[in-house]
Amino acid sequence: MNDEFKTLKKFDAGKGREGFLHSLPALEEQGLGKISRLPVSIRIVLESVLRNCDGKKVRRKDVEALAKWNAKKPANEEIPFVVARIVLQDFTGVPLVVDLAAMRSAVKRIGGDPQIIEPLVPVDLVVDHSVQVDFFGSAKALQLNLEMEFKRNRERYQFLKWGQQAFKTFQLIPPGIGIVHQVNLEYLAKGVLSSQPSTLNSQLFFPDTLVGTDSHTTMINGLGVVGWGVGGIEAEAGMLGQPVYFLTPEVVGVHMTGQLREGVTATDLVLHITQMLRAHGVVGKFVEFYGEGTESLPVPDRATIGNMSPEYGATMGFFPIDKESIAYLRATGRTDEQCAAFENYFCAQEMFGMPRKGEIDYSVDLELNLADVQPGVAGPKRPQDRINLPALGETFRSLLQKPVKDGGYGMKDVDLGAKHLVHLNGSPPSDGEMPSTDKSGPSIEPGEERNKAEMVNNRPTPDTAKELKDSAADPFHHGQSQIGHGSVLIAAITSCTNTSNPSVMLAAGLLAKKAVERGLRIDPAVKTSLAPGSRVVTDYLDKTGLQKYLDQLGFNLVGYGCTTCIGNSGPLHPKIEKAINEYDLVAASVLSGNRNFEARVHQNIKANFLMSPPLVVAFALAGRVDVDLTNEPIGKDKDGKETFLRDLWPSLKEVRDAMQSALKPEIFRKLYRDFADQNPKWNEIPSSKGDVYVWDEKSDYIHEPPFFQDFSMEVGKIDNITGARVLGIFGDSVTTDHISPAGAIKATSPAGQYLISRGIKPEDFNSYGSRRGNDLVMTRGTFANVRIKNLMVPGIEGSVTKHYPDGEQMSIFDAAMRYQKENVPLVILAGHEYGTGSSRDWAAKGTRLLGVKAVVAASFERIHRSNLVGMGVLPLQFLDGVTAQSLGLDGSQTFSIGGLSDAIQPGQQLKLEIENKDRQKRYVPVKLRIDTPIEIDYYKHGGILPFVLRQLLARK
Numbered sequence: 001m002n003d004e005f006k007t008l009k010k011f012d013a014g015k016g017r018e019g020f021l022h023s024l025p026a027l028e029e030q031g032l033g034k035i036s037r038l039p040v041s042i043r044i045v046l047e048s049v050l051r052n053c054d055g056k057k058v059r060r061k062d063v064e065a066l067a068k069w070n071a072k073k074p075a076n077e078e079i080p081f082v083v084a085r086i087v088l089q090d091f092t093g094v095p096l097v098v099d100l101a102a103m104r105s106a107v108k109r110i111g112g113d114p115q116i117i118e119p120l121v122p123v124d125l126v127v128d129h130s131v132q133v134d135f136f137g138s139a140k141a142l143q144l145n146l147e148m149e150f151k152r153n154r155e156r157y158q159f160l161k162w163g164q165q166a167f168k169t170f171q172l173i174p175p176g177i178g179i180v181h182q183v184n185l186e187y188l189a190k191g192v193l194s195s196q197p198s199t200l201n202s203q204l205f206f207p208d209t210l211v212g213t214d215s216h217t218t219m220i221n222g223l224g225v226v227g228w229g230v231g232g233i234e235a236e237a238g239m240l241g242q243p244v245y246f247l248t249p250e251v252v253g254v255h256m257t258g259q260l261r262e263g264v265t266a267t268d269l270v271l272h273i274t275q276m277l278r279a280h281g282v283v284g285k286f287v288e289f290y291g292e293g294t295e296s297l298p299v300p301d302r303a304t305i306g307n308m309s310p311e312y313g314a315t316m317g318f319f320p321i322d323k324e325s326i327a328y329l330r331a332t333g334r335t336d337e338q339c340a341a342f343e344n345y346f347c348a349q350e351m352f353g354m355p356r357k358g359e360i361d362y363s364v365d366l367e368l369n370l371a372d373v374q375p376g377v378a379g380p381k382r383p384q385d386r387i388n389l390p391a392l393g394e395t396f397r398s399l400l401q402k403p404v405k406d407g408g409y410g411m412k413d414v415d416l417g418a419k420h421l422v423h424l425n426g427s428p429p430s431d432g433e434m435p436s437t438d439k440s441g442p443s444i445e446p447g448e449e450r451n452k453a454e455m456v457n458n459r460p461t462p463d464t465a466k467e468l469k470d471s472a473a474d475p476f477h478h479g480q481s482q483i484g485h486g487s488v489l490i491a492a493i494t495s496c497t498n499t500s501n502p503s504v505m506l507a508a509g510l511l512a513k514k515a516v517e518r519g520l521r522i523d524p525a526v527k528t529s530l531a532p533g534s535r536v537v538t539d540y541l542d543k544t545g546l547q548k549y550l551d552q553l554g555f556n557l558v559g560y561g562c563t564t565c566i567g568n569s570g571p572l573h574p575k576i577e578k579a580i581n582e583y584d585l586v587a588a589s590v591l592s593g594n595r596n597f598e599a600r601v602h603q604n605i606k607a608n609f610l611m612s613p614p615l616v617v618a619f620a621l622a623g624r625v626d627v628d629l630t631n632e633p634i635g636k637d638k639d640g641k642e643t644f645l646r647d648l649w650p651s652l653k654e655v656r657d658a659m660q661s662a663l664k665p666e667i668f669r670k671l672y673r674d675f676a677d678q679n680p681k682w683n684e685i686p687s688s689k690g691d692v693y694v695w696d697e698k699s700d701y702i703h704e705p706p707f708f709q710d711f712s713m714e715v716g717k718i719d720n721i722t723g724a725r726v727l728g729i730f731g732d733s734v735t736t737d738h739i740s741p742a743g744a745i746k747a748t749s750p751a752g753q754y755l756i757s758r759g760i761k762p763e764d765f766n767s768y769g770s771r772r773g774n775d776l777v778m779t780r781g782t783f784a785n786v787r788i789k790n791l792m793v794p795g796i797e798g799s800v801t802k803h804y805p806d807g808e809q810m811s812i813f814d815a816a817m818r819y820q821k822e823n824v825p826l827v828i829l830a831g832h833e834y835g836t837g838s839s840r841d842w843a844a845k846g847t848r849l850l851g852v853k854a855v856v857a858a859s860f861e862r863i864h865r866s867n868l869v870g871m872g873v874l875p876l877q878f879l880d881g882v883t884a885q886s887l888g889l890d891g892s893q894t895f896s897i898g899g900l901s902d903a904i905q906p907g908q909q910l911k912l913e914i915e916n917k918d919r920q921k922r923y924v925p926v927k928l929r930i931d932t933p934i935e936i937d938y939y940k941h942g943g944i945l946p947f948v949l950r951q952l953l954a955r956k
């Protein structure tokens, strides 16, 4: 038991219990620094460093350096942060368990004990990313989507069940229960944790801290829990007892004052903050909210703000612990002991209560008056592009014609009034129907039932179609619509960002109620869905009687999972897709999610607007985004009278009244237990047993990755990279979804062709995200986003490149394989913010497996850079002002990187040699973006996994 600084103290843990803690006030008394003036987030990390100080993994100087954190000039030191637990979602969790299984296989092959590979901290995996909106707008949508999910993911779920029995510290929450961050907030997080060290007679208490394999892990910051998203690779290291290393951050303090005005939601607030902090620049920093205004926000609002930290670029968006934190823990059914321990622990550490201005030293002080926040939306391509509600119509119209380089759609001669008639009845349109440009209004009669176009969209299996018919739902109900630029075709109440927040969910229900009472309808072309992050939402929407109004508008429950937020919006009606393509329509989605990059929500929807759940309902009713809903009518009521948003918007009092039924501790306790029993379909899945997984060559979901083939204890030498070719040249803001898409697999893509060659039909492809347990699919899917633009082939979108020296055009995967045969190493050239977006380990793994040795970019997103190092790919950064374009690079050159040896230092300068076709050479300085000494070790070992495996084997 470590007590290097003699800070172990007794404290009253509440409810008659006595506990121990590593006291930060006691550390301050030793004169190590003004610890009580440190940001609360830094103090929580400091406690972990102090408690884990063993002289090896964590050294005395690590504690001293962090205790002396300098607000204005944080030390350029890496912090070894040992987290208390790990959370995973299934897209990233499956490959992680695959890697653990592959490590066990490797250990067994070299004659070791496979059981040395075991998570050393508790791991919770929530299966939430696999449900897709195949069925919607009907009472059976939930059940049918769940059935499709189980059908598609059976092999993955079998594998996860193996993992559940093979690893002791691994808890799995099956599909249909909720979304990882909402489940974390409502159930998994404890505020403080405790353990029973053999040397103490009472429990040792310590803050609940974590990392998760999803960038929105930061949602838990709203409860005062330190945690953020890491790549799967770092999470694996964390699980295996390695610290998560990060550079000492700056902490931006956001001092909140005032109160939100009537009609302004938590979503409006987070979009405001996202714009404000993006403009300020908080990448790689902690953000800590404090002050009277912060104190007035309930935890669900704080969690919404924490959730979108990746969108404003921060490592965390942290809220100190106060009475609201305890109240939330209590309201969500945590035990009295947990609540008491949470409060008493932070009181004893002198960290309880919302700090006031001047009490803490922040690197930067920002002010935010909550009263300044206005209703708005964000989009159409980036979450930080906030638009005040009245300006949306005007902004959309101007973006249609604005050049693409300025964030527009570059359309010429746009006729916004042109509408195209689409029949949604499942039968092929007669000649002349599709080309219609009828400008009259929608022909849906009041009272006509919502179209069940989903049955046509989704190619139901004969079984499910029959079942629906048997259940008297009419799968081929007739309807028609007129769509054009700005038509809303997807309206999704989605994402833990907002579905964890009862105030906005109830506001959506109240707005739906008023709309239904006035006889308003939603156009059948709009694909409506409601996918909350926990069953608690259904409970309070039912209890308040609001779900039935949402149902009547088509916002039936489609599942408990990420759905549209992760791009699992499911297909649109084929005739709608045809019309979009035929008329090159800039159609819109409206969603309460946090991301809206191109092609994320749906491949054919180009304009995606983030907004609060009530606004999602409102825009679904309006059916278009080229509108100012603060002035123009939303539609006509049953008497033909114009209805405005203000007629439907619920008052704060109405929302508050409805809230009385929202947070009931007994409901949380009832719904968060015996998960498997609550989902019989999970129990029906068979699973194999044993310590080592028996890989099945027939599986196209789970495949042993090649990372540990030929594994030995010998560490290679770092060497120069010579004669490399360029696989792709990309511009700014290439996202991890561009590099490794999570969504649909195109039949014509290398991954699609591979699956077809394995006898899999396109309708059974499932998504890339669901096939992350199979490296053979994922490598083919690297750089396979249909919207990626490789500047080596100007004017072409998609996964295309040129192979040199012949200049032949081909897919990126084919070119990479050809280069591998020719023994030619590869590099990627990119602009600013390379790898922005969700943390995605396959973006780094796929890059490595394509044979890429280095990525040279103008700048990197934090997690992706570290994942590249974690996979043994070198990140290099052009010096300020230099880009592939300024150097005139077109992909025909060869590249060599000199100065690479075992003696490299973090951040050192290296020389990039560029050789033109005519053999002319020039040299460009680049910065090595290996940022910490431990990363040098990872790179030396060929990545973090071989590094950890060698360490574990060496210990035995």
Ligand code: SF4
Binding pocket: 089, 128, 179, 180, 181, 214, 216, 494, 495, 496, 497, 561, 562, 565, 566, 593, 594
């Ligand atoms: S709902 Fe969205 S933000 Fe939440 S876990 Fe799923 S993908 Fe991530």
